[in-house]
Amino acid sequence: MLMDKPRRGFWCPCWTEDLTDEMQWPALRATFDACSAPQADRRVAIALRAISPALDPDASDITWTIRPVVFLPPARRQDIQLPPCAYVFKPQAGSSTSGAPD
Template sequence: MLKNEPQWGYWCECWTEDLAEGGAPELRASFDAHSAPQADRWVAVALRTISPALDADASDEAWEWLYEGRAETRRALLRMQPCTVSVTHASTRITWTIRPVVFLPLAHQQGIELPACAYDFKPRNIH
């Protein structure tokens, strides 16, 4: 039984990429924001938190977005456009992505028997 109707929101991710090694980007964190301010605040808090550890150029990139780019990001999000914020520290690129999405409500599972197909899933041990 659905608890709510689908709701617009934003799916936020933080990726890192080692530019020296040329490997694939790695997902570091994700967040479901329910408003544009909540989405850009997630990026802002992350940038403020890591900025003291960044090299001078990356710190400048971070603070430039915080002071100049954040307002444009918020306007784009309010127009339901995806946004990307990146800084490059040494050989690591850190990228935050924010995409508008529709969150689908899920059935409440407490005290409810799961459908039979739920028991067919067998997690694989990947080591």
């Protein structure tokens, strides 16, 4: 469903951390959006029941957060030229895409 104006909702990211490796940054494992707080809570509960049997409780830590957000409508790009820098951008070799510092 396309939206034409901002709408309130909830953003729910899941992070895991390897407790046996103190140098490792938490890793983003999944995210989802929800329309209401009860819906977000139900989805997190279902996801935790699904994935927790696969985690070693002595070696992993999992964190789900539920944050209120405002979702913006997608930008319309029909007939819009991207700036020239968009076509010459090249990621640096060995750069991390996880968002965590190297």
